[in-house]
Amino acid sequence: MQTTKKFWSGIAIGVLGIVLFSSKAVMVKLAYNYNVDAISVLLLRMLFSFPFYVVIAILYRNKNNGVEVKKADYKWLLFFGFVGYYLASYFDFVGLTYIKASLERIILFLYPTIVILLNRVFLKQAISKIQAIAIGLTYIGIIIAFSEEVNVSGSEAYLGGFFILLSAITYASYLVGSGWLIPRFGxxxxxxxxxLVSCVCVFIHYGFIGEMDVFGFPWQVYGLGFLIAIFATVIPSFLVSLSIKMISSSNFAIVAGIGPISTIILASIFLNESLTILQIFGALIVIGGIVFMSIKNRQKG
Structure with a gap:
């Protein structure tokens, strides 16, 4: 009974974390209504997040997992902080200037299949038939949803989709490469x-090319930046970690299928975005492919 209660509590925590993460794209799009650029919104996200991660880093600095952490590990941490949280976030925010929040989440949801492909190329891990079917399904779904978006929004959708795909690839690269580091640090x-590495990278980036005074934004932009930092970054990052701990990463991967759906709903409510029937069909194919792969991997495990 206690195990069942813990499992369902873990699912509820995971769903809340995913919905909060999904709200990021919607709030970024709302901020763009005030004529701010991608790096400015990203800067505010990192500025408001920075103190929380400093406190967490200080509290956990002496905690170890019984594994020796070498100097080379810190170098790799710098690299993956740059790739996984700075580059991936920057590409994502730039892409959102061109395409709908709902379509952004659908494209980003490809990252589990990109992880499999990267593992095949760099780590020589075989791709099972189930994985191949799932990958095929997801990319068919993306082609359907994206082709329809080009018809609706025009050629700028190609540029937006390209940046979001870069975000998915860089984030997948981070997941593949940092997997062996996480057990060392926790x-x-x-x-x-x-x-923290990502925050510093954004601060440096803004210092070089920031086109607006950091103190000159409309108050609504600061409010949205704070909400993105706290409710779409800090809080869900720990909710997701707790959920994975409670229900396992494979079960969480299945629950994560709610991500694109929640973004579509939130974008419809707050941005008046709508997807065509064909795009919704493509989204369902993408979600179905990832969830199918996750269920089969769980049964195999």
Whole structure:
């Protein structure tokens, strides 16, 4: 009974974390209504997140997992913080200037299949028939949804889709490459350190090309930046970690299928976005492919 209660509590926590993460794209699109660029919104996200991750890093600095952390590990942490949280976030925010929030989440949801492909190329891990079917389904779904978006929004959709795909690839690269580092540092400590690296990268980036005074934004932009930082970054990052701990990563991967759906609903409510029937069909194919792969991997495990 206690195990069942813990499992369903873990699912509820995971769903809440995913919905909060999904709200990020919607709030970014709302911020763009005030004529701010991608790097400015990303800067505010990192500025408001930074103190929380500093505190977490300090609290966990002396915690270890019984594994020796070498200097080379810190170098790799810097690299994956740069790739996984800075580049992936920047590409995502730029892509959102061109395409709908709902379509962004559908494309980003490809990252589990990209992880499989990267593992095949760089780690020589075989792709099972189930994985191949799932990958095929998801990319058919993306082609359907994206082709329809080009018809609706025009050629700018290609540029937006390209940046979102780059975001998915860089995030998948981070997941593949950092997998062996996380057990050394621990999930919370590694996440805090990697996020701090990302924050510094964004600060440097803005220092070089920031086109607006950091104190000159409309108050609504600061409010949205704070909400993105706290409710779409810090809080869900720990909710997701807790959920994975309670129900396992394979079960969480299945629950994560709610991500694109929640973004579509939130975008419809707050942005008046709508997807065509064909795009919804494509989205369902993408979600179905990922969930199918996750269920089969869980049964295999």
């Amino acid at each position: 999930v919370v400590k590694f996440t805090a350190y990697a996020m």
